[in-house]
Amino acid sequence: MVYGAIIKHKLxxxxxxxxxxxxxxxxxxxxxxxxxxxxxxxxxxxxxxIALEPHYIFYLLCACALLNGYRxxxxxxPAIRVNAATLHYLYHTSYFRKILLAEYLLSMIKNMLIAxxxxxxxxxxxxxxxxxxxxxxxxGYLYSGILLSWIRYHGKGALRWAAIACYFFSSxxxxxxxxxMRFALIGSVTVWTVYYVFFKLETLNLxxxxxxxxxxxxxxxxxxxxxxxxxxxxTAEHSANRKRRFLLYHMPLKKNNAIFIKCLxxxxxxxxxxxIILIVFxxxxxxxxxxxxxxxxPVIGDPAxxxxxxxxxxxxxxxxxxxxxxxxxxxxxxxxxxxxxxPVSHRQIFSSYILLGSLIYIVLTIFVGLLMGSKSYxxxxxxxxxxxxxxxxxxxxxxxxxxxxxxxxxxxxxSLILSFLFVA
Amino acid sequence: xxLEFDKxxxxxxxxxxxxxxxxxxxxxxxxxxxxxxxxxxxTAILHIIRYLNPKSGKIRMDGVDISKIKNEDFPVSxxxxxxxxxxxxxxxxxxxxxxxxxxxxKLSIDEIIDKLEILDHLHKVPSALxxxxxxxxxxALALLRRYELLIADEPFSGLxxxxxxxxxxxxxxxxxxxKAVLLSTHLLDMVDGTCDxxxxxxxxxxxxxxxxxxxIQRNALDPDSTLEQVYLTLVGKEI
Numbered sequence: 057m058v059y060g061a062i063i064k065h066k067l068x069x070x071x072x073x074x075x076x077x078x079x080x081x082x083x084x085x086x087x088x089x090x091x092x093x094x095x096x097x098x099x100x101x102x103x104x105x106i107a108l109e110p111h112y113i114f115y116l117l118c119a120c121a122l123l124n125g126y127r128x129x130x131x132x133x134p135a136i137r138v139n140a141a142t143l144h145y146l147y148h149t150s151y152f153r154k155i156l157l158a159e160y161l162l163s164m165i166k167n168m169l170i171a172x173x174x175x176x177x178x179x180x181x182x183x184x185x186x187x188x189x190x191x192x193x194x195x196g197y198l199y200s201g202i203l204l205s206w207i208r209y210h211g212k213g214a215l216r217w218a219a220i221a222c223y224f225f226s227s228x229x230x231x232x233x234x235x236x237m238r239f240a241l242i243g244s245v246t247v248w249t250v251y252y253v254f255f256k257l258e259t260l261n262l263x264x265x266x267x268x269x270x271x272x273x274x275x276x277x278x279x280x281x282x283x284x285x286x287x288x289x290x291t292a293e294h295s296a297n298r299k300r301r302f303l304l305y306h307m308p309l310k311k312n313n314a315i316f317i318k319c320l321x322x323x324x325x326x327x328x329x330x331x332i333i334l335i336v337f338x339x340x341x342x343x344x345x346x347x348x349x350x351x352x353x354p355v356i357g358d359p360a361x362x363x364x365x366x367x368x369x370x371x372x373x374x375x376x377x378x379x380x381x382x383x384x385x386x387x388x389x390x391x392x393x394x395x396x397x398x399p400v401s402h403r404q405i406f407s408s409y410i411l412l413g414s415l416i417y418i419v420l421t422i423f424v425g426l427l428m429g430s431k432s433y434x435x436x437x438x439x440x441x442x443x444x445x446x447x448x449x450x451x452x453x454x455x456x457x458x459x460x461x462x463x464x465x466x467x468x469x470x471s472l473i474l475s476f477l478f479v480a
Numbered sequence: 481x482x483l484e485f486d487k488x489x490x491x492x493x494x495x496x497x498x499x500x501x502x503x504x505x506x507x508x509x510x511x512x513x514x515x516x517x518x519x520x521x522x523t524a525i526l527h528i529i530r531y532l533n534p535k536s537g538k539i540r541m542d543g544v545d546i547s548k549i550k551n552e553d554f555p556v557s558x559x560x561x562x563x564x565x566x567x568x569x570x571x572x573x574x575x576x577x578x579x580x581x582x583x584x585x586k587l588s589i590d591e592i593i594d595k596l597e598i599l600d601h602l603h604k605v606p607s608a609l610x611x612x613x614x615x616x617x618x619x620a621l622a623l624l625r626r627y628e629l630l631i632a633d634e635p636f637s638g639l640x641x642x643x644x645x646x647x648x649x650x651x652x653x654x655x656x657x658x659k660a661v662l663l664s665t666h667l668l669d670m671v672d673g674t675c676d677x678x679x680x681x682x683x684x685x686x687x688x689x690x691x692x693x694x695x696i697q698r699n700a701l702d703p704d705s706t707l708e709q710v711y712l713t714l715v716g717k718e719i
Contacts, residue, residue, distance in 0.1 A: 057576065057577070057580035058577065058580050058581055061566070061569060061573060061576075061577040061580075062566075064568075064569065064573075065566040065567075065568045065569050068568035068569075069567075069568050072568070139566060140564050141564050141565055141566045144558075144560070144564040145564075145577070145578065145581065145621070146581070147551070148529075148551050148552070148554040148556065149551060149552055149581060150551065150552045151581070152551065153551075259533065262531040262532075263526060263531050263532060266531070270562070270564065273567065274567075277567030277568065277607070280567070280568065281567070281605075281607060283607070
C-alpha cells in the first residue's frame with residue numbers, strides 16, 4: 057500500500073504531464089530521434105564494428121566532463137529527489153531509508169545506461185575489453201558525478217570542497233591516456249563517493265532539502281494539473297526569494313564605479329535561463345558551421361546556408377547581450393526621470409555601461425573566434441567595429457532620437473554584415 | 481517530563497536563532513510556543529523533529545537523547561505551517577496511506593472522517609480543497625500517526641471558527657490520552673486559554689515561561705491582561 061500509493065502518485069503525475077504537454081514531448085522526441093540519428097550517421101560514419109576516431113572520442117569525453125561539471129559545480133537542485141510528502145510522512149519510518157536507497161540505485165542504472173551508450177559509440181558497438189573497460193569507467197565517472205553533487209548539496213565547508221576536488225581528480229582520470237591512472241583516479245573517487253553516501257552521509261540538510269523538493273513538487277503538480285497561473289506564480293515567488301550570493305556591498309564600491317558594479321550585478325542576475333539560451337545559440341552556430349551534423353535537413357543542413365545561419369545565431373547572442381544592458385540602462389534612466397537622484401553625470405552612466413559591454417564583448421569575441429576557427433586579425437577588426445556600433449547604439453538609447461528605430465535597424469544590418477568576419 | 485529541551489543554541493549564518501533555550505513539556509499537557517515571526521519557534525520545532533541538530537545542548541524524550549531514538553520509534557507527529565501532500569492522491573487515499581504506515585493506531589479512518597467533518601471531500605485531490613480543509617487534512621494525517629508528542633506549527637491558519645472548535649476538541653482528547661502537545665503560533669488570541677503553559681520567545685531568547693497567571697504575577701502586570709498584551713509588554717512594545 058505504501059509503495060503502491062507513491063507509485064500511483066508518480067504515474068498520475070506523469071500521465072497528467074503527458075496529457076497536457078504531449079505536443080511538446082512529441083516534438084522533443086522527434087528532435088532527439090533526429091539528432092540521435094544524425095549523431096550516429098556522423099560519429100559512426102565508419103559503421104558498426106569500427107572504433108570511433110580519436111577526436112570524436114575526445115568530444116564525447118568532453119560532453120561527459122561538462123555534464124558532471126554542471127552537476128557538481130553548478131546544479132542547485134538535489135541530484136536525488138523524493139517527493140516532499142514522502143519526506144514528511146516517511147522520514148520517521150523505516151520506509152524512508154529504503155526509498156532513498158531505491159532512488160540511489162535508480163540513478164545508478166540511468167547513468168550506467170548512458171555509459172553503455174557512450175562506451176558502445178567509442179568501441180563501435182563491439183563488445184570487447186575496450187567496451188567493458190570504457191563502460192566501467194564511464195559508469196563510475198557519471199554516477200560519481202551524481203553522488204558528488206548530492207554530497208555537495210548536503211555538505212558544507214571542507215566536505216563541499218572535497219566533493220569539488222574529487223570531480224577534478226576523476227576528470228583528470230577521464231582524459232588520461234594511461235589506463236592504470238584512469239582506473240585509479242575514477243575508481244578511487246567512485247569507491248569513496250559510494251562509501252560516503254551509502255554509509256557515512258547520515259545527516260542530510262533536511263531543512264534545505266524539504267524546501268527545494270516542496271517547490272519542485274508544487275511546480276510539477278501545477279504543470280500536471282495544467283494550472284499554469286499557479287506554476288508561474290510559484291516560480292516567480294521562488295525566484296524572488298532566491299538567496300543572492302553576489303551582493304553590491306561585497307564589491308569595492310566607490311562613487312565612480314557604483315554604476316558599473318550595479319550593471320555588472322544586474323547582468324549576472326539576468327537569470328541563468330537567458331545565459332543558457334545564448335550559449336545554446338553559440339553551440340548550434342558552431343555545430344552548423346564546423347560539423348556536418350545537420351546534413352540532410354532542409355535549410356539548416358544546406359552547406360551553402362551554413363555560414364549565414366551560423367553568423368545569424370552569433371549575432372543573436374551579441375544583440376541579446378546588448379538588449380540586456382540597454383534594458384537596465386533604460387530602467388535606470390526612467391527612474392532618474394521619475395525623481396531618483398543619481399549623484400553621477402549622464403556621461404559616467406554611459407561610460408559604465410559601455411565599459412561593461414566592451415568587456416563582455418571582448419571575452420565573447422575571443423571565445424567565439426576560437427570555436428569558429430576565425431583569423432585573429434579579423435576578430436580584432438570585428439571587435440573594434442562592433443564596439444563602435446554598440447557605443448552608438450547606447451548613445452542613441454540614452455539621448456533619445458526621433459529616428460531611433462530606423463537607425464537601430466541600420467545598426468543591426470551593419471552588425472550582421474560585420475559578423476561575416478567570423479567565417480571569412 | 482516527557483520532552484526536555486535543554487540549553488539549546490543554534491544559529492543560521494547571519495542570525496542567532498536560539499540562544500540557550502530550555503523548556504520542558506509533560507504528558508497530558510498543552511504548551512504554547514509563542515512569539516512573533518522570527519522569534520525562533522520553527523527553529524525550535526525543527527530541532528525536536530530532528531531536521532536540525534543543535535550547536536549545543538540536548539533534547540531528550542523520556543530521558544533519552546532524541547538522536548539515539550530509532551527513526552521508526554520516534555514518537556512525534558508534526559503538523560507543519562505549510563501543508564504537505566501528494567498532489568495527485570485524493571483525501572481518502574492520503575488517509576489510507578497513513579493508516580497503512582501506522583496500522584496499530586487505534587483511531588480508524590471512519591472515526592477521523594467523522595471527527596474532522598471531511599466526509600464531503602474524500603475524493604478530492606488537495607488542490608481542489610479550501611485552505612481550511614487542507615489544514616483539517618493535515619491534522620487528520622497527524623492524528624493517524626503513532627505519537628506521544630503532537631507538534632503543530634501555526635495550526636489555526638485557514639481554519640474557520642467551527643473548525644477551530646473542532647481542533648480544540650482534538651487537543652482536549654490528546655490531553656485526556658496523556659499525550660503532550662506543543663502549539664506554535666503568533667496568533668496569541670487563538671491560544672489564550674487553550675494552553676496550560678506558555679513558552680514565550682523573542683529573537684531567539686526565552687523571555688517567559690509558565691502559566692499565564694504565573695507570567696503576569698512574576699512580571700507584575702495587570703491581572704486582566706490578554707496573552708497578547710502580556711507578550712507585547714514583555715518584548716517592550718507599547719500596546
